[in-house]
Structures are given as structure tokens and as C-alpha cells.
Amino acid sequence: MKDRRDTQHEDVGAAEVVAAIMIAPVVVGFTVLVFFLGRQVESRASVRTAADSAAQAAARQRDPAAADAAARRTATDMLGDSSTCAGGPTVLVDLSDFRPGGIVSVDITCTIGNDDLAAVTAPSRTFTGHGAAVIDTYRAGTP
Secondary structure (H helix, E strand, O other): OOHHHHHHHHHHHHHHHHHHHHHHHHHHHHHHHHHHHHHHHHHHHHHHHHHHHHHHHOOOOOHHHHHHHHHHHHHHHOOOOOOOOOOOOOOEEEOOOOOOOOEEEEEEEOOOHHHHHHHHHOOOOEEEEEEEEEOOOOOOOOO
């Protein structure tokens, strides 16, 4: 014969298993959500940093062609990872004020890849960054 205490112990054990089965998906979902939100913050910061760095790289060049190439190369190098920028960044370089004391502007658009977060079918998001740098007033131009 089973003692009443044995039956109560079995009921408590079954309740713990059911609770664990119900809580596990919530914990996994929360973890994926944290990764997704972290990716959003990191990607936004990466695009803004790349735009600033590309503008600085362009401002250090001596002619507009070299400035454009330096800005694009810097942006591509910084955002070349497929998880950061799916398909690579779109870089727009404004060299209309390229002269000593002028300003170089760089706008970067990047769609982040969420392929590794397929469990939540995360939507892809597009971030933009803007950077501007002043060209040194006292530097020599192209000869």
C-alpha cells in the first residue's frame, strides 16, 4: 500500500516538471530577445562610428578622388561583416566643399543581417549614420 506522503511527493515532482516545461520556452525567448536588442544597439553604433571614421579618413586626403576612395574603403572595412551589414554598406560622400578649411560629409546606410537569429524571425532593420570632418586649414593641396 502506498503511503499518503508518497503520493504527495510524486505530485510535487510532476508539478516541478510541468513548471520547468512551461518556463523553458519563456527563458529561451527572453534570451533571444536580449541578443536581438543587443544586435540593434551594436549595429546602430557601428554605422555611426563608421561614418565618423570615413569622414576623418576622407578629410586627411589631398584630392577629392583619394578622399572618396578613402571614405568608401574605411566604411567597407568597418562594416564588411555580414552580421553587421548585410550586403555591405551604401556610402555617400559629399565632397562639394573639399578645400582647406572645408567640410567632408559621409552618410552610410546599412541593413543589418539577422540570419543567425532566425528562431525569432527578426525583421531586418536599416540604420543610417552621418559623419562630418573639417579639412585642415593649413595643409597643402595637390601641387
